[in-house]
Structure formats: structure tokens, C-alpha cells
Amino acid sequence: MYDVTGKGIPIEILLVEDNYGDIVLTREAFKESKLHNNLSIVKDGVEALAFLKREGEYADAVRPDIILLDLNLPKKTGVEVLNEIKANPELKTIPVVILTCSKNEDDILETYNSHANCYITKPVDFNKFINVIKSLKNFWLDVVKLPSGK
Secondary structure (H helix, E strand, C coil): CECCCCCECCEEEEEECCCHHHHHHHHHHHHHCCCCEEEEEECCHHHHHHHHHCCHHHCCCCCCCEEEECCCCCCCCHHHHHHHHHHCCCCCCCCEEEEECCCCHHHHHHHHHCCCCEEEECCCCHHHHHHHHHHHHHHHHHHCCCCCCC
8 A cells, every 4th residue: 555655554453462472573573574564552352442443542543454363362352352343334344363372273163253354373483473474464465455444
């Protein structure tokens, strides 16, 4: 995406993650992948929904182009957040990428049944994680045509 000056418009990404180490790893991976982005971070399911609905301290939050959602969150699980996003007519078109440590087949099935756009198990190795982020960028931000968030 480009603005009128020909410079890339930053991609708005919402990371919903409670693990500090995974937050740092994700920031570094985005930096390494040279993706022009604004990364907003919330640390629990309740906070994620407040951000998306622009409630309270998030009244001025920018609508994300894509959501990276962990499953194991405090206050509301990732699946609960996903269900609320996909039930909301104003939010349901935002792609939700499950980015989690879980390899559990039941988790995978449950999230796809709840209309997740894809499910990615986080690699522990930093270089593999960078490759995952680059793949996300290449597919979701270069190949796929996303709806405008207006």
C-alpha cells in the first residue's frame, strides 16, 4: 500500500499476547523482516476487545489491518476473543491469524470453526520465527487483498 507521496503506508498490526518474551521476539522479527508497520500490543482478551471496539483508553485506537492472536490469554481466551470479533459486523472482516505455541488438534479445529483466517504454531527458534513473520508479510500483506477498514 502506498500513500500520495509514494511511500508505503504502514500496516496496522494488533498483537494480542501476554508473554513478554514472545512480545519481544515478535517485535524483533518484524524489525528483521523490514515490514513497514505499526505494531500495537495488548496483553489480555478484555484489553483486545476494548482496543478493537475503541473503548476507554483505546478510544483513539487505529483499526488494525490484521490481528495476531494468541490462544492462552488472561481474562478472556483467544477463542473467546475470536468469537466476539467474528460475531461483530464491524470487526469480522479483519483477518485473524492465530499465533500460538499450541499444536493441539482440538485448538486448531476450534479456531477454524470460529472462523480464524489461519493458524500458526510459533517456532521457538528465532530464525524460524523470522521466516514465519516474513511469510505472514508476503502472504497477508503483499498477496492478499484486504478490505479497507473504513
